[in-house]
Amino acid sequence: MELAPPELIAKYQPVIGLEVHVQLATRTKIFCSCEMAFGAPPNTNVCPVCLALPGALPVLSMDAVELAVKASLALHCRVNPVSRFARKNYFYPDSPKGYQISQYDEPLAEHGYVDITVDGVKKRIGVTRVHMEDDAGKSVHDGFRDSDRNTYVDLNRCGAPLIEIVSEPDMRSSDEAYAYLTELKQALQFVEVSTCDMEKGHLRCDANVSVMLKGAEKFGTRAEVKNLNSFRFLKLAIDYEIARQVALVESGGRMVQETRLFNADSGETVSMRSKEDAHDYRYFPEPDLVPLRVSDEWKARLAASMPELPADKRQRFVTEYGLREYDAQVLTLTRPMSEFYEEVASVSGDPKTAANWLMGDLAGLLKAAGKEIEESPVSAKHLGELVAMVSKGELTGKSAKDVLPKMFETGEAPGPIVDREGLKTMSDMGAVEKIIDDVIAANPKQVEQYKSGKTAVMGFLVGQVMKASRGQAAANVVNDMLKTKLG
Numbered sequence: 276m277e278l279a280p281p282e283l284i285a286k287y288q289p290v291i292g293l294e295v296h297v298q299l300a301t302r303t304k305i306f307c308s309c310e311m312a313f314g315a316p317p318n319t320n321v322c323p324v325c326l327a328l329p330g331a332l333p334v335l336s337m338d339a340v341e342l343a344v345k346a347s348l349a350l351h352c353r354v355n356p357v358s359r360f361a362r363k364n365y366f367y368p369d370s371p372k373g374y375q376i377s378q379y380d381e382p383l384a385e386h387g388y389v390d391i392t393v394d395g396v397k398k399r400i401g402v403t404r405v406h407m408e409d410d411a412g413k414s415v416h417d418g419f420r421d422s423d424r425n426t427y428v429d430l431n432r433c434g435a436p437l438i439e440i441v442s443e444p445d446m447r448s449s450d451e452a453y454a455y456l457t458e459l460k461q462a463l464q465f466v467e468v469s470t471c472d473m474e475k476g477h478l479r480c481d482a483n484v485s486v487m488l489k490g491a492e493k494f495g496t497r498a499e500v501k502n503l504n505s506f507r508f509l510k511l512a513i514d515y516e517i518a519r520q521v522a523l524v525e526s527g528g529r530m531v532q533e534t535r536l537f538n539a540d541s542g543e544t545v546s547m548r549s550k551e552d553a554h555d556y557r558y559f560p561e562p563d564l565v566p567l568r569v570s571d572e573w574k575a576r577l578a579a580s581m582p583e584l585p586a587d588k589r590q591r592f593v594t595e596y597g598l599r600e601y602d603a604q605v606l607t608l609t610r611p612m613s614e615f616y617e618e619v620a621s622v623s624g625d626p627k628t629a630a631n632w633l634m635g636d637l638a639g640l641l642k643a644a645g646k647e648i649e650e651s652p653v654s655a656k657h658l659g660e661l662v663a664m665v666s667k668g669e670l671t672g673k674s675a676k677d678v679l680p681k682m683f684e685t686g687e688a689p690g691p692i693v694d695r696e697g698l699k700t701m702s703d704m705g706a707v708e709k710i711i712d713d714v715i716a717a718n719p720k721q722v723e724q725y726k727s728g729k730t731a732v733m734g735f736l737v738g739q740v741m742k743a744s745r746g747q748a749a750a751n752v753v754n755d756m757l758k759t760k761l762g
């Protein structure tokens with residue numbers, strides 16, 4: 276397929292809307308009590324309900340509803356007091372019912388948003404709706420002796436609890452789509468409704484993409500691209516799709532509404548089928564389930580149990596701790612990281628220095644050891660104590676840099692290590708003065724230079740004192756004392 280060059284693409288305005296499927300972190304499936312175990316042998320977590328045996332009836336999991344409501348609140352949606360399940364009819368071998376139980380014209384929640392920032396520009400992306408549905412099983416096309424002739428089916432995933440999050444067509448570039456998915460994933464992980472592990476298929480994303488001439492009012496015809504199982508693929512597929520559509524329209528062709536598949540090997544999207552319309556699915560209300568009612572009390576209770584959302588936390592870190600936007604962003608990337616930081620900040624009493632030590636030295640040690648913050652051998656309390664010693668001048672920054680790796684190795688608190696190694700900053704001013712006198716006596720040439728106005732030599736003299744004190748003299752004290760002595 277021919278792709279349009281950048282100068283042609285520049286004449287067009289891309290429009291993007293995402294449909295995101297998220298698997299809820301419940302112990303059981305959505306309409307039966309089968310376990311949701313990942314990696315179980317094929318067709319072992321199944322029962323008459325998820326196998327759709329005649330007469331078996333679905334029972335809605337309240338755990339799934341709770342997580343779906345929390346997700347909706349995290350996305351600032353209005354949760355409807357009554358929502359309804361509907362059958363979406365289609366035939367596919369991995370769906371024994373012959374339909375999906377989803378929600379259609381009365382979804383769980385609507386009218387939400389996700390705030391993104393791209394290149395320093397803030398923007399609000401609308402969330403049209405959040406609805407609940409069940410997942411299908413998996414067709415297995417490879418790995419059997421007769422795979423050239425037969426396809427096998429694994430129904431363990433059949434009936435897995437999902438929410439679908441549909442965005443408004445508010446995004447205008449692949450970068451905005453990337454940022455939207457990043458924020459959405461982070462919010463859902465923070466409220467612990469899903470692991471959002473893309474590799475395990477717990478977060479799946481379809482991108483709807485269209486192009487129109489810049490300044491046009493009416494959106495172009497969209498293509499829906501499926502199978503985007505990484506952030507990188509999402510971006511690549513959208514950019515490919517934009518270039519393909521512009522080339523098509525520029526050459527006088529017409530876009531057809533279709534479903535396309537992203538091929539990760541070629542980096543291209545290929546047509547899969549013409550896009551079905553809602554009427555193709557013959558939606559009708561699910562007769563086996565009563566309407567879902569979410570009372571105000573229940574909603575309020577769930578809202579009260581929600582942790583602070585990442586975007587709010589980020590903002591608070593800036594105002595409360597005086598952190599830079601970037602630092603606040605890094606420290607709120609995951610909930611464990613943000614909790615670790617807050618403890619270091621509080622124990623140390625010096626939030627800014629705490630941020631530097633956490634993002635600098637400790638992050639470096641963790642990275643080298645291939646560990647996450649949750650696995651840090653240095654506890655937040657101990658890092659806080661170390662930072663406090665530096666802030667109070669009991670330990671020089673230089674000594675602290677030597678102490679931290681030892682804490683990392685042994686899991687010890689800084690106190691015992693500092694005592695054992697005699698690293699405490701010299702509080703005995705007489706001893707510091709003695710070293711300074713020795714350094715002055717031993718370096719008459721530099722002293723002369725300083726007195727004749729070459730003040731840059733001060734750095735050398737301070738260095739000599741620090742060396743003689745094995746880094747234990749406080750640099751500011753040494754500086755002051757030297758200046759006084761040299762006049």
Ligand code: ADP
Nearest residue numbers: 290291292293442443444483484485494495497
């Ligand atoms: P369907 O079930 O047909 O996929 P949905 O309502 O579930 O329809 O999702 C439609 C998605 O397509 C939404 O994310 C919406 O923002 C997006 N969309 C709608 N029109 C356009 C368009 N012209 N260009 C790009 N995206 C669009």
Ligand code: MG
Nearest residue numbers: 294439441481
């Ligand atoms: Mg859809």
Ligand code: ZN
Nearest residue numbers: 307309322325
């Ligand atoms: Zn089951």
